[in-house]
Amino acid sequence: MNIGLTGGIACGKSTVADIFVRLGAVLVDADQIAREVVLPGRPALRQIAERFGQAVLKEDGTLNRKRLGELIFGNVDARKDLEAIIHPPIRAEITERIAYWSANGEGKTIVFDIPLLFESKYEGLLPDTVVVYIPRELQLKRLMARDGINESEAEQRLLAQMPIEEKRKLAAHVIDNSGSMQETESQVINYLQKKGLL
Structure with a gap:
């Protein structure tokens, strides 16, 4: 099954992609x-x-x-x-990779990690979309801490992207990454179990 994974800057998308891989998924990284x-x-x-x-x-x-x-x-x-x-x-x-895995990925979970999934209109090719979400205030704080930048610079970077709340509305499924790593991982496990992939 092909899954589109996206999220905003500093939301923890790479962390969630790593969890999917640890649970047996194949990762295609845009x-x-x-x-x-x-x-x-x-x-x-x-x-x-x-x-x-x-x-x-x-x-x-x-x-x-x-x-x-x-x-x-x-x-x-x-x-x-x-x-x-x-x-x-x-x-x-x-x-090309979506087509390849659609034809050859039977029984496999393929995660397409695409930062601009909605902006680039991939949801038509990957109808099962997962957004890694954290509230905007937390996103701002994490971005400042991660990149060592001030609030004004962080705001500029957030304004250059589709707002995380908008991505959340467009997603078929949301992983809330504002809690602990264990809470995030349990959400990924629940998602895969619901889809019959685990």
Whole structure:
């Protein structure tokens, strides 16, 4: 069974993905796919260098993420250009993996960890969606602690995403990660048991 997993920044999505894997699921990580599509030799990396200049490449030919981040931070047009380059190959790869596991994953639990699941409209391909949720105030506190940033910077990052309350409403199922690790894990176990996957 294919499951779409998402959540907001600092909500603990990676923690929940790890719990699914520990309980026997196969993980397909959209962030890993995003790194793969910009490897040397891939068309997206060439297009990024053409659009943003050779300065976004390291000496070994790999992407200089820090330099690219500096160029697109606060520049809406540059960010849109980057998204136009990388989103199509990411989507093609994720769609291909969904099709593969739909055909070959009988009896397996496949978790697709996709940060922008709803924003990128994957819910049509992955109708069983799970959102890792914590209240916004806690999200803000965890983000500040995790990244060592102030409240204003954390607010900026939260405002750049779909609000967690909105994601919660769109999800087929919600894992509330505001309690202890044991409470979170028991929710994942309950979800898998209800689906007949554990």
